[in-house]
Amino acid sequence: MSTHTKTLPIEALQFLAPAELQPAVENSQRTLSGLAYAGGVITDHGYFDRVAFDLSTTRIDGNIPLLFGHDHSKTVGVVTSSQIQENIQIQAKLFTDFDTDSQSIAAKADAGLNWQMSVGIWPGEILDVKAGSQIELNQQTFEGPLTVFKNNRIREVSVVALGADHKTSAQVFNGGTQI
Numbered sequence: 001m002s003t004h005t006k007t008l009p010i011e012a013l014q015f016l017a018p019a020e021l022q023p024a025v026e027n028s029q030r031t032l033s034g035l036a037y038a039g040g041v042i043t044d045h046g047y048f049d050r051v052a053f054d055l056s057t058t059r060i061d062g063n064i065p066l067l068f069g070h071d072h073s074k075t076v077g078v079v080t081s082s083q084i085q086e087n088i089q090i091q092a093k094l095f096t097d098f099d100t101d102s103q104s105i106a107a108k109a110d111a112g113l114n115w116q117m118s119v120g121i122w123p124g125e126i127l128d129v130k131a132g133s134q135i136e137l138n139q140q141t142f143e144g145p146l147t148v149f150k151n152n153r154i155r156e157v158s159v160v161a162l163g164a165d166h167k168t169s170a171q172v173f174n175g176g177t178q179i
Contacts, residue, residue, distance in 0.1 A: 124151030
Protein backbone atom coordinates (compact mmCIF):
# COMPACT_ATOMS: atom_id res chain seq x y z
CA MET A 1 0.00 0.00 0.00
CA SER A 2 1.46 3.29 -1.00
CA THR A 3 0.78 6.58 0.71
CA HIS A 4 1.23 10.04 -0.67
CA THR A 5 1.91 13.15 1.32
CA LYS A 6 0.72 16.38 -0.23
CA THR A 7 1.91 19.75 0.96
CA LEU A 8 -0.74 22.44 0.72
CA PRO A 9 0.17 26.07 0.20
CA ILE A 10 -0.59 28.21 3.27
CA GLU A 11 -3.35 29.97 1.30
CA ALA A 12 -5.23 26.65 1.11
CA LEU A 13 -5.73 26.53 4.90
CA GLN A 14 -8.93 28.12 6.08
CA PHE A 15 -9.93 28.48 9.73
CA LEU A 16 -13.58 28.77 10.71
CA ALA A 17 -12.74 30.64 13.91
CA PRO A 18 -9.94 33.02 14.77
CA ALA A 19 -6.82 31.08 15.79
CA GLU A 20 -3.98 32.53 17.77
CA LEU A 21 -0.76 30.56 17.75
CA GLN A 22 1.40 30.92 20.84
CA PRO A 23 5.06 30.05 21.10
CA ALA A 24 5.79 26.88 23.05
CA VAL A 25 6.13 27.56 26.76
CA GLU A 26 9.10 25.87 28.34
CA ASN A 27 7.94 23.82 31.30
CA SER A 28 9.71 24.73 34.50
CA GLN A 29 11.53 21.74 35.95
CA ARG A 30 10.02 20.62 39.24
CA THR A 31 12.27 18.84 41.70
CA LEU A 32 11.77 17.25 45.07
CA SER A 33 14.18 17.04 47.97
CA GLY A 34 13.69 15.47 51.35
CA LEU A 35 14.37 13.23 54.27
CA ALA A 36 13.32 9.73 53.23
CA TYR A 37 14.24 7.98 56.52
CA ALA A 38 15.26 9.68 59.77
CA GLY A 39 17.36 6.73 60.99
CA GLY A 40 15.29 5.69 64.00
CA VAL A 41 12.82 3.01 65.01
CA ILE A 42 9.64 2.79 62.95
CA THR A 43 6.57 1.67 64.88
CA ASP A 44 3.94 2.19 62.16
CA HIS A 45 5.48 -0.19 59.62
CA GLY A 46 2.42 -2.37 59.15
CA TYR A 47 4.14 -5.76 59.40
CA PHE A 48 6.90 -5.29 61.98
CA ASP A 49 6.10 -3.86 65.43
CA ARG A 50 9.46 -2.11 65.72
CA VAL A 51 11.90 -1.99 62.82
CA ALA A 52 15.07 -0.06 62.02
CA PHE A 53 17.38 -0.09 59.02
CA ASP A 54 21.16 -0.40 59.37
CA LEU A 55 22.24 2.44 57.12
CA SER A 56 25.93 1.51 57.27
CA THR A 57 25.02 -1.54 55.16
CA THR A 58 22.40 0.15 52.93
CA ARG A 59 22.94 1.11 49.29
CA ILE A 60 21.14 2.68 46.35
CA ASP A 61 22.21 1.44 42.92
CA GLY A 62 21.95 4.24 40.37
CA ASN A 63 18.90 6.37 39.70
CA ILE A 64 15.89 4.61 41.16
CA PRO A 65 12.18 5.33 40.66
CA LEU A 66 10.29 7.90 42.69
CA LEU A 67 6.84 6.37 43.18
CA PHE A 68 3.53 7.69 44.46
CA GLY A 69 2.47 5.67 47.51
CA HIS A 70 4.67 2.62 46.69
CA ASP A 71 2.47 1.98 43.64
CA HIS A 72 4.74 0.50 40.96
CA SER A 73 2.35 1.71 38.27
CA LYS A 74 2.73 5.34 39.44
CA THR A 75 6.29 6.38 38.67
CA VAL A 76 6.21 10.13 39.32
CA GLY A 77 9.92 10.85 39.01
CA VAL A 78 13.44 9.60 39.40
CA VAL A 79 15.83 9.87 42.36
CA THR A 80 18.84 11.72 41.00
CA SER A 81 21.05 11.75 44.10
CA SER A 82 21.07 10.43 47.63
CA GLN A 83 23.01 10.67 50.83
CA ILE A 84 23.03 7.78 53.30
CA GLN A 85 24.69 8.41 56.64
CA GLU A 86 22.71 8.49 59.91
CA ASN A 87 19.60 9.12 57.78
CA ILE A 88 18.58 8.99 54.10
CA GLN A 89 18.24 12.20 52.13
CA ILE A 90 17.31 12.29 48.46
CA GLN A 91 16.90 14.66 45.56
CA ALA A 92 14.59 13.77 42.69
CA LYS A 93 13.26 15.04 39.39
CA LEU A 94 9.44 15.07 39.12
CA PHE A 95 7.88 14.14 35.77
CA THR A 96 5.49 17.13 35.86
CA ASP A 97 5.92 17.84 32.16
CA PHE A 98 3.98 14.69 31.20
CA ASP A 99 2.64 12.85 34.27
CA THR A 100 -0.64 13.88 35.95
CA ASP A 101 0.25 12.26 39.30
CA SER A 102 3.49 14.31 39.38
CA GLN A 103 1.53 17.45 38.52
CA SER A 104 -0.88 16.68 41.37
CA ILE A 105 1.97 16.20 43.85
CA ALA A 106 3.48 19.56 42.85
CA ALA A 107 0.12 21.37 42.87
CA LYS A 108 -0.77 20.03 46.34
CA ALA A 109 2.66 21.06 47.65
CA ASP A 110 2.10 24.52 46.14
CA ALA A 111 -1.26 24.63 47.98
CA GLY A 112 0.45 23.89 51.30
CA LEU A 113 0.44 20.09 51.72
CA ASN A 114 3.51 18.88 53.60
CA TRP A 115 4.35 15.61 51.85
CA GLN A 116 6.26 12.85 53.61
CA MET A 117 8.39 10.04 52.19
CA SER A 118 8.78 6.31 52.48
CA VAL A 119 11.57 4.01 51.35
CA GLY A 120 11.22 0.66 49.59
CA ILE A 121 14.01 -1.33 51.25
CA TRP A 122 14.85 -4.92 50.37
CA PRO A 123 16.88 -6.47 53.23
CA GLY A 124 19.70 -8.92 52.66
CA GLU A 125 19.48 -10.05 56.28
CA ILE A 126 16.96 -9.62 59.09
CA LEU A 127 18.22 -9.53 62.68
CA ASP A 128 16.00 -9.87 65.75
CA VAL A 129 17.22 -7.92 68.77
CA LYS A 130 15.71 -9.49 71.89
CA ALA A 131 14.08 -7.56 74.73
CA GLY A 132 16.69 -6.29 77.18
CA SER A 133 19.41 -6.19 74.50
CA GLN A 134 20.80 -3.10 72.82
CA ILE A 135 22.20 -2.38 69.38
CA GLU A 136 24.14 0.57 67.92
CA LEU A 137 22.71 1.73 64.59
CA ASN A 138 22.85 4.96 62.64
CA GLN A 139 24.83 6.70 65.42
CA GLN A 140 22.12 5.83 67.98
CA THR A 141 21.53 3.14 70.59
CA PHE A 142 18.29 1.15 70.37
CA GLU A 143 16.72 -1.27 72.84
CA GLY A 144 15.06 -4.53 71.89
CA PRO A 145 12.73 -5.98 71.01
CA LEU A 146 13.55 -4.72 67.55
CA THR A 147 13.79 -6.05 64.01
CA VAL A 148 16.83 -4.75 62.11
CA PHE A 149 17.23 -4.87 58.34
CA LYS A 150 20.90 -5.24 57.30
CA ASN A 151 22.70 -5.39 53.95
CA ASN A 152 19.84 -3.46 52.39
CA ARG A 153 19.17 -2.29 48.87
CA ILE A 154 16.84 0.65 48.30
CA ARG A 155 14.80 -0.06 45.16
CA GLU A 156 12.41 2.90 45.28
CA VAL A 157 11.47 5.97 47.26
CA SER A 158 7.84 7.06 47.52
CA VAL A 159 6.02 10.32 48.05
CA VAL A 160 3.25 9.70 50.60
CA ALA A 161 0.80 11.74 52.64
CA LEU A 162 1.64 9.81 55.84
CA GLY A 163 4.94 7.99 56.15
CA ALA A 164 5.54 5.11 58.54
CA ASP A 165 8.49 7.23 59.68
CA HIS A 166 6.65 10.37 60.76
CA LYS A 167 9.89 12.39 60.78
CA THR A 168 10.24 12.29 56.99
CA SER A 169 9.51 15.27 54.77
CA ALA A 170 9.55 16.28 51.11
CA GLN A 171 9.83 19.74 49.63
CA VAL A 172 8.86 20.49 46.04
CA PHE A 173 10.92 23.07 44.15
CA ASN A 174 10.39 24.99 40.95
CA GLY A 175 13.54 25.77 38.98
CA GLY A 176 15.70 25.28 42.06
CA THR A 177 13.53 27.49 44.30
CA GLN A 178 11.32 26.06 47.03
CA ILE A 179 7.65 26.89 46.57
